[in-house]
Each structure stands twice: as structure tokens, then as C-alpha cells.
Amino acid sequence: EPEVTQTPSHQVTQMGQEVILRCVPISNHLYFYWYRQILGQKVEFLVSFYNNEISEKSEIFDDQFSVERPDGSNFTLKIRSTKLEDSAMYFCASSEVAGSWRDEQFFGPGTRLTVL
Template sequence: EPEVTQTPSHQVTQMGQEVILRCVPISNHLYFYWYRQILGQKVEFLVSFYNNEISEKSEIFDDQFSVERPDGSNFTLKIRSTKLEDSAMYFCATGLAGEGSYNEQFFGPGTRLTVL
């Protein structure tokens, strides 16, 4: 069964450093999302990406965050200068949802980011 994969599973970084989290979507999916989950809290939407563009982003997704799909397969989330409060699980999700319709989003296993 196809699945979303994410690397690394755990990333430890120093405050102020850049990190790149990677996701390999399910091959025929067109819509890509990043969510984050601070320990013990709910999953929060960060950004959606379609047709090589951001389609929507939350207020969490500030100028320190960026996303891209550089090679047509990997979908990456970059945090330019990490802060302590960026420590969280980051989930990639992908789906086939079209305009105005709903289809299931498939989540990856997550990357645990720890900022020291």
C-alpha cells in the first residue's frame, strides 16, 4: 500500500539554525500539506501546496518558513532560523482533493524537531 514517508524521523538543532524537513508524497497525489503538533496539543495546519505554489498558509507559517518541491518528488519544509517554540512534530500529508471537493489526506509518520 502506498504511503507518505518523511525524513529524518528526529532532528535536533540549535536555536537559530536552518532545518529542512523532507517528505515523499504518494506518487499520484497533487495536493501537499504540512501540519505541526506541539507535544500534547492538537495538530495544526501550516500550509498547503498545489501546482508548485502555496495555496493557503496559516498565521504560524511566517517568513521563517518556506516550502518547495524542488525535484518533482520530494516536498520540503524549511525553517530558516529555528526558535525554541518550533519544537514539535511536523507531519506531511498528501491528497487527491480537487477544487470544492474532499478526499482523504494521507499523513506521514512525522519528523520530531527539537530546538535547543
């Protein structure tokens, strides 16, 4: 069964460093998302992406964050200068369509980001 994959599973970085989290969405999906979950807290939406553009973003997704689809399969989240409070589990998700009865989102296994 097709699934969303993410790499790495765990990333440790120093405060102020740039990190890139990678995702491979399900192949026929057109909509891609990033969510994060700080330990013990809710899953929070960061950004959605369609047709090579950001279609929706949350207040969390400030100038330190960017997303890219560098090729036909990968979808990346870059954090330019990490802060301690960026430590969280980051989930990538994808959906076949949006705004219809087929728009359930499927999540990857997550990347745990630890900022020291």
C-alpha cells in the same frame, strides 16, 4: 499500499539554525500539506501546496518558513532560523485532489524537531 514518507524521523538543532524537513508524498497525489503538533496540543495546519505554489497558509507560517518541491518526488519544509517554540512533530500529508469527494489527506509518520 502507497504511503507518505518523511525524513529524518528525529532532528535536533540549535536555536537559530536552519532545518529542512523532507517528505515524499504519494506518487499520484497533487496536493501537499504540512501540519505540526506541539507536544500535548492539537494538530495545526501550516500550509498547503499545489501546482508549485502555496495555495493556503496559516498565521503560523510566517517568513521563517518556506516550502518547496525541488523535484518530482520531494516536498520540503524549511525553517530558516529555528526558535525554541518550533519544537514539535511536523507531519506532511498529501491528497489526490482537493475540493471533491476524493480529497482525504494521508499523513506521513512525522519528523520530531527538537530545538535546543
